[in-house]
Amino acid sequence: MKHWTIxxxxxxxxxxxxxxxxxxxxxxxxxxxxxxxxxxxLSEIADAIAEKCRVMDISxxxxxxxxxxxxxxxxDGNIVKECVNxxxxxxxxxxxxxxxxxxxxxxxxxxxxxxxxxxANVAALGEMWRGGGRSCTSLVMVTLGTGIGGxxxxxxxxxxxxxxxxxEIGHIICVEDEDITEKCSCGNRGCxxxxxSATGIVKYTKLWLSRSDMPSVLRQILQEKGSISxxxxxxxxxxxxxxxxxxxxxxxxxxxxxxxxxxxxxxxECVLIGGGVSAAGEYLREKxxxxxxxxxxxxxxxxxxxxxxxxxxxxxxxxxxxxISERK
Ligand SMILES: [Zn+2]
Numbered sequence: 001m002k003h004w005t006i007x008x009x010x011x012x013x014x015x016x017x018x019x020x021x022x023x024x025x026x027x028x029x030x031x032x033x034x035x036x037x038x039x040x041x042l043s044e045i046a047d048a049i050a051e052k053c054r055v056m057d058i059s060x061x062x063x064x065x066x067x068x069x070x071x072x073x074x075x076d077g078n079i080v081k082e083c084v085n086x087x088x089x090x091x092x093x094x095x096x097x098x099x100x101x102x103x104x105x106x107x108x109x110x111x112x113x114x115x116x117x118x119x120a121n122v123a124a125l126g127e128m129w130r131g132g133g134r135s136c137t138s139l140v141m142v143t144l145g146t147g148i149g150g151x152x153x154x155x156x157x158x159x160x161x162x163x164x165x166x167x168e169i170g171h172i173i174c175v176e177d178e179d180i181t182e183k184c185s186c187g188n189r190g191c192x193x194x195x196x197s198a199t200g201i202v203k204y205t206k207l208w209l210s211r212s213d214m215p216s217v218l219r220q221i222l223q224e225k226g227s228i229s230x231x232x233x234x235x236x237x238x239x240x241x242x243x244x245x246x247x248x249x250x251x252x253x254x255x256x257x258x259x260x261x262x263x264x265x266x267x268x269e270c271v272l273i274g275g276g277v278s279a280a281g282e283y284l285r286e287k288x289x290x291x292x293x294x295x296x297x298x299x300x301x302x303x304x305x306x307x308x309x310x311x312x313x314x315x316x317x318x319x320x321x322x323x324i325s326e327r328k
Pocket of ligand 1: 170171184185186187188191193
């Protein structure tokens with residue numbers, strides 16, 4: 001009977017694996033080998049999976065398949081046109097991994113199905129299956145990390161989009177010119193990522209402080225450490241620092257605005273906030289939710305805004321569920 005599924009979350013520095021039998025039985029990771037333009041990555045993934053199956057005595061016939069999250073747009077559950085973090089240009093990632101596993105496990109590629117999708121999209125699916133969106137079949141998740149990622153799930157399935165770019169919430173242009181000083185990494189100006197990501201929050205905080213003479217603990221931190229983090233800003237806000245509160249109000253205003261726009265189009269059952277910045281917890285959630293409600297039109301105002309809960313297990317969980325749900 002087929003009951004084992006493996007979820008793989010491929011990042012620029014680490015590849016995470018999760019072995020699922022409805023629940024997460026075991027997780028492990030290997031470093032990402034980005035040498036030679038990432039040409040070894042898929043064979044090292046295949047080695048790691050084949051070895052785990054051998055040790056756990058998991059036969060090919062008991063494997064549902066492998067789901068894989070990749071840090072770039074993915075077409076047809078398989079093809080990546082470009083993955084900058086991995087050094088890849090066009091790679092048929094799922095097909096190649098299936099072939100590599102078949103070689104190692106002595107079967108045909110058809111017996112080891114592999115499906116790939118964008119990492120932020122599979123994270124959203126993971127949160128729907130086992131996380132903050134557990135009661136929902138449609139949701140929008142925004143991941144606030146170094147950049148901003150996002151994923152959209154509709155009727156229990158990832159919305160990949162025609163070019164694999166659905167859910168790229170970070171590049172919605174919504175930031176006023178006065179709040180930024182440079183262009184986004186994508187080449188445009190005013191993307192949500194420029195103010196709402198951890199990097200963006202730090203840049204905006206420095207800009208805000210340079211234009212104001214309001215006393216703030218953030219000035220001391222900058223002076224003492226020579227740098228500041230998004231966490232410093234949220235900690236200061238939580239402690240009642242007025243400058244930090246004004247900065248966070250502005251940042252969460254933009255997050256609320258972008259999410260209100262997305263929800264007007266998608267109308268999901270809930271919105272989830274994940275990623276490293278979401279460690280700011282209820283303090284952040286409440287502000288985003290309030291700003292969302294203020295800027296959302298009446299029909300979607302009551303969409304719940306919640307925190308994601310799976311942390312860095314969201315990727316492996318969603319990747320596995322992508323395969324499990326195919327069979328249902
Ligand atoms: Zn951008």
